[in-house]
Amino acid sequence: GQNIDQPTEMTATEGAIVQINCTYQTSGFNGLFWYQQHAGEAPTFLSYNVLDGLEEKGRFSSFLSRSKGYSYLLLKELQMKDSASYLCAVINNAGNMLTFGGGTRLMVKP
Amino acid sequence: GAGVSQTPSNKVTEKGKYVELRCDPISGHTALYWYRQSLGQGPEFLIYFQGTGAADDSGLPNDRFFAVRPEGSVSTLKIQRTERGDSAVYLCASSFGGGAGDTQYFGPGTRLTVL
Numbered sequence: 001g002q003n004i005d006q007p008t009e010m011t012a013t014e015g016a017i018v019q020i021n022c023t024y025q026t027s028g029f030n031g032l033f034w035y036q037q038h039a040g041e042a043p044t045f046l047s048y049n050v051l052d053g054l055e056e057k058g059r060f061s062s063f064l065s066r067s068k069g070y071s072y073l074l075l076k077e078l079q080m081k082d083s084a085s086y087l088c089a090v091i092n093n094a095g096n097m098l099t100f101g102g103g104t105r106l107m108v109k110p
Numbered sequence: 111g112a113g114v115s116q117t118p119s120n121k122v123t124e125k126g127k128y129v130e131l132r133c134d135p136i137s138g139h140t141a142l143y144w145y146r147q148s149l150g151q152g153p154e155f156l157i158y159f160q161g162t163g164a165a166d167d168s169g170l171p172n173d174r175f176f177a178v179r180p181e182g183s184v185s186t187l188k189i190q191r192t193e194r195g196d197s198a199v200y201l202c203a204s205s206f207g208g209g210a211g212d213t214q215y216f217g218p219g220t221r222l223t224v225l
Contacts, residue, residue: 004152030210042114042201042216043153050211087152095210096141096166100152
């Protein structure tokens with residue numbers, strides 16, 4: 001079966017740092033994606049991890065531990081425009097299907 | 111270049127009617143995917159095309175749902191005898207080759223409402 005868990009909602013302050021966690025139990029694994037989705041818009045790609053460790057990309061970083069079935073997305077220097085849903089998704093062995101978590105709605109307050 | 115486009119952006123229909131949703135992938139992308147997203151949830155996989163063929167349709171909920179991609183570019187998702195439970199945002203995505211590390215780029219979706 002496929003099970004991907006992430007918190008439903010988080011709130012943080014402008015300029016701060018926030019970490020969004022994702023745990024997964026899937027029958028196949030060929031990498032983990034993070035997407036950002038503003039209300040009513042398309043999900044947009046943030047990061048892809050397939051090896052253990054931290055990938056840094058500007059204000060956003062993503063971490064993966066395959067042995068623990070765990071990932072997090074770290075957002076630094078939060079801006080109001082970062083208010084959105086953040087989707088964690090696992091790609092299957094065949095590389096053709098993303099299984100998504102329910103998404104974490106992040107609200108950034110002044 | 112242009113991203114993934116989907117038409118219509120909104121579709122309201124009555125229970126029992128037939129609908130078609132269209133997806134134009136990014137030019138040159140051989141892989142195309144359809145997902146369905148209900149309010150407050152993550153997208154759920156429906157079907158994957160590699161070129162013209164449906165390589166994986168395991169996510170289609172029942173035989174009322176069908177999708178085609180006759181020339182390996184534009185795809186149409188077809189829903190027969192629509193039900194209120196079909197109401198959702200239907201997202202299309204494309205990727206360059208369809209490999210695990212290939213990023214799937216999403217379109218803005220079609221919001222389907224079945225009355």
